[in-house]
Amino acid sequence: NAGVTQTPKFRVLKTGQSMTLLCAQDMNHEYMYWYRQDPGMGLRLIHYSVGEGTTAKGEVPDGYNVSRLKKQNFLLGLESAAPSQTSVYFCASSRRQVTRRPEAFFGQGTRLTVV
Amino acid sequence: DQQVKQNSPSLSVQEGRISILNCDYTNSMFDYFLWYKKYPAEGPTFLISISSIKDKNEDGRFTVFLNKSAKHLSLHIVPSQPGDSAVYFCAASGFGANNLFFGTGTRLTVIP
Numbered sequence: 492n493a494g495v496t497q498t499p500k501f502r503v504l505k506t507g508q509s510m511t512l513l514c515a516q517d518m519n520h521e522y523m524y525w526y527r528q529d530p531g532m533g534l535r536l537i538h539y540s541v542g543e544g545t546t547a548k549g550e551v552p553d554g555y556n557v558s559r560l561k562k563q564n565f566l567l568g569l570e571s572a573a574p575s576q577t578s579v580y581f582c583a584s585s586r587r588q589v590t591r592r593p594e595a596f597f598g599q600g601t602r603l604t605v606v
Numbered sequence: 607d608q609q610v611k612q613n614s615p616s617l618s619v620q621e622g623r624i625s626i627l628n629c630d631y632t633n634s635m636f637d638y639f640l641w642y643k644k645y646p647a648e649g650p651t652f653l654i655s656i657s658s659i660k661d662k663n664e665d666g667r668f669t670v671f672l673n674k675s676a677k678h679l680s681l682h683i684v685p686s687q688p689g690d691s692a693v694y695f696c697a698a699s700g701f702g703a704n705n706l707f708f709g710t711g712t713r714l715t716v717i718p
Contacts, residue, residue: 495649522704533610533695533708534650541704549705581649595706597649 493517497582497598504572504605512567512601514582522585523565524549524595525557527578534581540565572605579603609633610698612709620717625683627712629696632677636698640706641670641681644693653694654681686716 498513514523521542526534536549540559554576556568565584569576582598611630619625629639637658642650656663656670656679663670669682683690696709 526708531710533608533612533710534697534706535708536705539704547704550707583649595652597651599647599649 495582495584495596495598497580497601499601500599501602502604504569504603506572506574506605508572509568509570510572510603511569512580512582512603514565514567514584514598515563516565516582516584516596517563518584518586518596519562520584520586520596521562523559524583524585525555525565525567526581526583527551528581528600529578537567537580572603574605577603577605607632608710609636610696610707610709612694612696612712614712615710616713616715618715618717619686621688622685625681625686625690625714625716627681627683627694627696627714629679629681629709630677631679631698631707633698633700633707634677635700636707637701638699639670639672639679640697640699641668642695642697642708644695644711650695683714686714688716688718690714691716 495516524539525537528534535551538557543562546557558566580601583595585595640655641653643653644650672679693711693713695711697706
């Protein structure tokens with residue numbers, strides 16, 4: 492029972508490089524989310540998706556792009572990484588709006604360092 | 607601007623005693639509040655929630671209290687156990703919103 496799986500778990504990037512973080516869920520959830528966690532800031536929503544083929548901006552979307560081509564996958568892309576994007580990234584999924592019912596399941600996180 | 611605040615970065619409690627974690631919010635439109643628990647190298651896991659129509663919700667050893675007039679909520683853990691040692695995040699949302707606003711977390715250490 493995998494739940495929400497994030498790939499990779501750790502990554503070091505040079506400034507200007509690009510990468511894609513993959514999130515996969517096996518619970519047939521409609522909603523998927525990408526958060527970042529920074530010291531002293533809590534978790535902040537980057538982008539989210541309410542279904543296959545849909546995406547929407549969250550609280551801190553600049554510098555990121557996302558795609559939801561398949562219901563089970565939600566990809567987070569960094570086109571040109573910056574040191575300010577050094578963070579721990581969490582993916583989450585839920586059966587419905589996470590704000591109304593607390594069935595949000597989080598992945599284990601991806602620690603990204605941009606040097 | 608932090609809309610959900612957890613002003614205590616850490617808390618230490620003896621095993622068997624009560625742990626009280628506090629959270630304040632500034633947005634009067636928030637109507638749903640949650641607590642998440644996070645162990646190192648793991649993602650947050652849902653613990654307990656409360657709607658603004660209530661002032662208390664209980665689940666086993668965990669009770670959340672909401673004081674809307676003070677824009678304050680608290681999580682009580684009784685009795686505290688060493689396995690409760692983790693970072694606790696408070697989160698809040700408004701009706702129809704897709705976003706959860708998280709606090710900065712409080713690291714709870716339960717001393718055996």
